[in-house]
Amino acid sequence: MSEISAGRVAIPPLSADRWDDARFDAERAKILATWPTGADIDLADAAAFHKKRAPLTNVPRKRAWAKETGNVLIQPYGGVTTLAGQTELIRYLAEEGGADIVPTTIDSQTRNLKFAAAEEALRASERQGAELMNGFPIVNHGVAKTRQLVQAVEVPVEMRIGTVFPQLAVETGFAGGMSSVTAGPIYYTAHYSRDTSFAETISNWQYVFRLIGRYAELGVPIGLQIHGIGTSTPFPNTLLGACCVLETLMAAAQGARSFSIDARLMGNMVQDVAGVRAIREVAEDYVCRRFGYHDAMITMDRKSWSGRYPEDIARAYGIVCYNAFTGMLAGANEFIANSVQEGVGIPVKETNADTLKAIRQVVGMMRGQQAMLQAEPVENETRLMKLEMSAILDAVLDLGKGDPARATELGFRYGLIDIPFAASRQCKNEVMVARDAEGAVRYLDPGKIPVPREVLAYHRDCLDKREAARRRKIDYQTIVDDIFSISRGILVID
Amino acid sequence: MSSDPSPGKGTIVTGVIGDDVHVIGIRLMEYALRLNGFSVVSLGPLAQKKEFIDAAIETAADALFISSLNGHAELHIPGLRDACVEAGIGNILIYAGGQLTIRRPDWEEVRKRFVDELGLDRIYPPNVSPDEPIRDLERDIRARRAGKSTKGAS
Secondary structure (H helix, E strand, O other): OHHHHOOOOOOOOOOOOOOOHHHHHHHHHHHHOOOHHHHHOOHHHHHHHHHHOOHHHOHHHHHHHHHHHOOOEEEEOOOOOOHHHHHHHHHHHHHOOOOOOEEEEOOHHHHOOOHHHHHHHHHHHHHHOOOOOOOOOHHHHHHHHHHHHHOOOOOOEEEEOOOOOOHHHHHHHHHOOOOEEEEOHHHHHHHHOOOOOHHHHHHHHHHHHHHHHHHHHOOOOOEEEEOOOOOOOOOOHHHHHHHHHHHHHHHHHHOOOEEEEEEEOOOOHHHHHHHHHHHHHHHHHHHHHHOOOOOOEEEEEEEOOOOOOOOOHHHHHHHHHHHHHHHHHHOOOEEEEOOOOOOOOOOOHHHHHHHHHHHHHHHHHHOOOHHHHOOHHHHHHHHHHHHHHHHHHHHHHHHOOOOHHHHHHHHHHOOOOOOOOOOOOOOOOOOEEEEOOOOOEEEEEOOOOOOOHHHHHHHHHHHHHHHHHHOOOOOHHHHHHHHHHHHHOOOOOO | OOOOOOOOOOEEEEEEEOOOOOOHHHHHHHHHHHHOOOEEEEOOOOEOHHHHHHHHHHHOOOEEEEEEOOOOHHHHOOOHHHHHHHOOOOOOEEEEEEOOOOOOOOHHHHHHHHHHHOOOOEEEOOOOOOHHHHHHHHHHHHHHHOOOOOOOOO
């Protein structure tokens, strides 16, 4: 943090407006000077490098191709310290696991701008022939080595970086030939930071979005995987969806156009299918129509359960296949795959590849069968989720006078957007949820989130049914049980 | 598990102490406190001793409620009562809950360490319903406001 804050200028008032060239160029000169490898970054040279490569080594083009042809993409997680190690990993995941997009997760030293410490750990890893960090220290590797990495595979590389300070790492990744990054300001404030304000994180991520705009102007599409918001406990996907729309609008304002939007598995089939459908429809409505980004490409990726996993690999395969099955019913375009070793720790590459094969099997069998689940409960849940997301978005956009950046800041400040069990002080933490009798996530207390009356009544009714069925109230222990129920193997323990 | 909020029931500063990021327990506790009419000042994860004290002074709090799951409370809580005394809020209630020690000795041993030696008012092991500390808080805050010391009451 200190390495960059030293030269930071006062941040202009928070707004989603496109940065002017003077602001971006001044900020860019400072960012590139924060570590020596920044001197090797040149936009024109980087664009030329991207253009020399085959079209489907580019993430946005690959996502567009899959959407057009009805192919479903699969991407694992993964990042190790050394160039040799990361090269071996992504090669294995692409060639042995059949990954359509390969990841490069960035280590936590880099995510906290501790480049000197990262340098030491990288050199120690190289000396010892060990992978000592929890990701790829991309700034220390620099542009040339990153280009060696991306050229080692025929599939595109997405950079995965959970941080409120993404600028130099993302500069290095894009200049090194990576063509997408995970984002953005809401998710990383709520989930990865305790004190950082939305104003600061939004500004730091607007830099990334404007950089993507610059690449677009040079004819190179760069993608974003939009996280929205989330925790490792059950939460309504509507909160994630509303935040995804805000993050996408902030990115589109700076010139980004390719968005893969998350929906998360929660365990109830009706909700898991409805969530993907509802978020897609609301995102397209707000981004492409209401805000007029007609040329934005939106695809939906399904992320698996983000809470605790069983340590037993055989049981974890059950979660992986359930995720693939419901994701296919929902029409997801891509799967971001937690490995079956999630409950144990960082997966070995063989298990990671095996997980991808399990998903591929389900995808292959389910392709074309989406129409099978047009049942009334799914239609109803989809309708209610859309209603709720629109109510939240309209309320915060109204508060922000139509500006999605101000809407984000004010929405969280007044608790109109909130999430249970967040780490950040920027979240009010007044909302509480529990599962209903079928395991769907329902509001026990919406806090100040403007959930429409009809939705809230339905949620209350669903919770009443669970209480009636088990003849006792939902209490604190129920809330805790609901958090860990997937890892225990039964969604609703009553 | 609901009750009508009645203003003035008490202000509680909450947080996960030290280098701990496990928030589920304290978030649930905060939710229960609000439901029961307390005013909650939440520090969230990674809260330091000084932050607890500063927040307590700023909000004229009745109690600190400290959570720990990684067991490092035993490294961060020593000196807290003395620091409160130095800051002029020596009679503030201090509660802690969760996994407070790295090893898992008998709870009575943990209680001796934190209550008898370190000067906390009450501690709670994992898996206690929030209702229990809330009942204790209501009683202790009434006693404290009436000018009685509660230290050692449990």
